[in-house]
Amino acid sequence: xxxxxxxxxxxxxxxxxxxxxxxxxxxxxxxxxxxxxxxxxxxxxxxxxxxxxxxxxxxxxxxxxxxxxxxxxxxxxxxxxxxxxxxxxxxxxxxxxxxxxxxxxxxxxxxxxxxx
Amino acid sequence: xxxxxxxxxxxxxxxxxxxxxxxxxxxxxxxxxxxxxxxxxxxxxxxxxxxxxxxxxxxxxxxxxxxxxxxxxxxxxxxxxxxxxxxxxxxxxxxxxxxxxxxxxxxxxxx
Numbered sequence: 001x002x003x004x005x006x007x008x009x010x011x012x013x014x015x016x017x018x019x020x021x022x023x024x025x026x027x028x029x030x031x032x033x034x035x036x037x038x039x040x041x042x043x044x045x046x047x048x049x050x051x052x053x054x055x056x057x058x059x060x061x062x063x064x065x066x067x068x069x070x071x072x073x074x075x076x077x078x079x080x081x082x083x084x085x086x087x088x089x090x091x092x093x094x095x096x097x098x099x100x101x102x103x104x105x106x107x108x109x110x111x112x113x114x115x116x
Numbered sequence: 117x118x119x120x121x122x123x124x125x126x127x128x129x130x131x132x133x134x135x136x137x138x139x140x141x142x143x144x145x146x147x148x149x150x151x152x153x154x155x156x157x158x159x160x161x162x163x164x165x166x167x168x169x170x171x172x173x174x175x176x177x178x179x180x181x182x183x184x185x186x187x188x189x190x191x192x193x194x195x196x197x198x199x200x201x202x203x204x205x206x207x208x209x210x211x212x213x214x215x216x217x218x219x220x221x222x223x224x225x226x227x
Binding site for chain 2: 002031042055088094103107109
């Protein structure tokens, strides 16, 4: 158990709909990362938040957005869903406030999204 | 752009048969190279971080090594429970702390 929690585990929805994925980082971790894993693309970085602020963006579609709240949990919002958005979505967290910073990221169990 | 290539894509071994997985990388400056294990439908599980060429890390039957262009994950006398996909990722020394992953090596250990 990595200490990172994600809900829900599974999500089945229809094209055009909007969903919200939730992530709680490990205790004390300030950075949260979102990744998408599909069969053909592998694990792809979407976005990073650090202590409530957006830190970096990767291959995240404009239909997708995220935020990190004061209690450090994060939500990934996916809207106008398409069949191709079906994938595993992982959240990871890291402890970057130590000196020196610990760079390893610890992953949650993921949310499997199926768009029908 | 950072690139990570893992080989082979899949590897079948008999229990006790040692082997190595390869991870070749291209990055402008390396902050760290990471190895993860992923079981089907689960999140990647952190194994090792390597920071500089010549560094080695060990955990049970696994040993990871790093050169300036590649990393190896050596598995000694594997057991069926070592069956999983092994992922390699790099993190740049400048800019974002994102991980760039390879496609993974799917390892199967037959009893």
